Amino acid sequence: MSKVLYPSEIEFSQLYQNNDLLLVIFYASWSAPCQKLAPHIDKLAQEHPEATVMKIDIDAYPTLAAKFKAETIPSMFVVKKGIITRRRLGFVSYSTLEEILKD
Template sequence: MFARTRTATYKLSLVAGRRFGSSYSQIPKLSCLQEFQEQILDSKKGVKVIDFYATWCGPCKAMIPHISKLMQEYPAVDFYKVDVDQAMDLARSCDISAMPTFMLVKDGRITSKVVGANPGALENGIKESQ
């Protein structure tokens, strides 16, 4: 019985991931410090959210539907993502020590960070940055 429940839960998570992951998969991925500098810090317009994540991180995966929802609710905000395992230099230079970490940037200036899977704090950070 337990194995069936576990399998059913796994299949449900795959379906949910496809359903919610579609807009998340369209988020531009930053892969190096130079891209971060050019697209985030040198770009002096608007609010940007950078999602520092790891593919193996459960809380990171749990945030995907929340990020997709925030993308729809705040279309003026630009979202980016950084796989910390593929862009270690970028994660190191931004002092990322836990995943997920969300960095909020307004007009090229880092305004705040939200550490951990906290959808409410992330949305509040977006509201305060606008």
């Protein structure tokens, strides 16, 4: 069973470069859309162990958020072997999360 990771900046860099399939979610704890998305992210991590799922708090790591231009939250990025292949902004359904992960 996989779980959602909350890495430091150093851990983020290592995970970013060393995973075949990565879902990065930029979020803020005070954001209603992020709070609504959280259970879907947890479920996705459990049901799709082939993907590494990590959440980055934009308030704790503003430089990472800026690097990814994560100005809207939640901002989700699918990364395959160090290359961003998909970007999605705002709240999405669970089925949409699965879809963007598989594309």
